[in-house]
Amino acid sequence: METTVTIRTTDELTSQELIKIMAERVKVFVVEQECAYQEVDQLDFKAQHVLITRGAQLVAYARIVPNEDPDYISFGRVLVVQQFRGQHLASQLVQATLDEIAREYGPQPVKIAAQSYLQRFYGSFGFRPVSNVYLEDGIPHVDMVLERQLVKKD
Template identity: 40%
Template sequence: MNLIWIYKAFDELTTRELYAILQLRNEVFVVEQNCVYEDIDNKDLESFHLMAFEDDRLAAYCRVLPPGISYEETSIGRVITSPSYRGKGIGVTLLERAIEKAVIAFAAKCIKIGAQLYLKKFYEGFGFVQTSEVYLEDGIEHIEMLRIQ
């Protein structure tokens, strides 16, 4: 597998990249997880977008949000691996790269995320610790987690 990693501000995205991002987020977060919610939340406009492409297929994606957009701290969100690429370790590489980008771009000492509860152990593997009780967001159990450098 030959992945091309791309990291861009919103205004730098091509229309094809944006389409691929929205298509994958819709496929997984809306259809696969059977969750109707407003994915287009204006946070993309201020975020940086980390993408892994194989040819013209988006294999993995997340957004890195500056402090003050989702939380006081820098944040990582919309972490996603395409169903056809799961089980290949791409999600691990995606999160490693996202953390690195957050630290470099925003001198992040802390990174805060809102994680789906079932992914708690995955995020703990990167140093995130649970900082909230379980809460429902769009009908899915979530927790807030924090990673301190």
Template identity: 35%
Template sequence: MLEIKVKSFQELSIYELYSLLQLRSEVFVVEQDCVYQDLDGKDRKALHVLGLKNNKTVCYTRIFKPGDYFNEASIGRVVVSKKERKHKYGYDIMNASIDAIKKHFNETKIKISAQVYLSKFYNNLGFKETGDEYLEDDIPHIAMIRQ
């Protein structure tokens, strides 16, 4: 069973911070073979949504209030451990993130910068493509909005 925690940067324990950074590096840098600056200075402003299984971070997002990343509230760094994807935890962590934006920011309009190959996944969560595709860290992305 997945346990969801929502914490500010200051509330994260050293263990939680290490585990979420390890998961982000495991997927975004190693698995996707993408050299980029994950530690972008924005983690301090974000709320961190951790999905834990047996006290191990297996999925994660970070969320922002309007104006802290985009003009709209936003969800980023959406990640699920490769060996846990069969459980569809991507939907669990995204739904928890959407709920956290409603609860903490009183917002329903959410913008994301999605990897193009995941657009159908985000469509299933109510996000719609907006604008043209663009490259971000040499990976095709598209902006998506959920009203």
């Protein structure tokens, strides 16, 4: 079955989509990673949600959030539903997320707090580490930035 990429604001999500997203986020970031923290937060109210689906099944997800730092845009909560891992959906998801950021925000740099074991993965998209590894909710993270340039046409 073919995958579909959909991008919606929180207000545009159906109640069923929102419940599926929150259930998968809690399953991955709280249960799987054994990390008790406030998974649903204030950023969800102003986020754009990037969903990859197969039919009605959510298979991958990320959220784009305006950052408190006006110099950067950010995304996070990147996940692939467990039964769909190993199918290169994470790469498809991150690329779709970066494409939407470029469309919506232009050349603004992107800054993320990546789990440190994913440095090489995000590096493949051009991100570079800009911090030492630190613990966030007991999980090693590193801040990474993707510098974006305006493309000049001749």
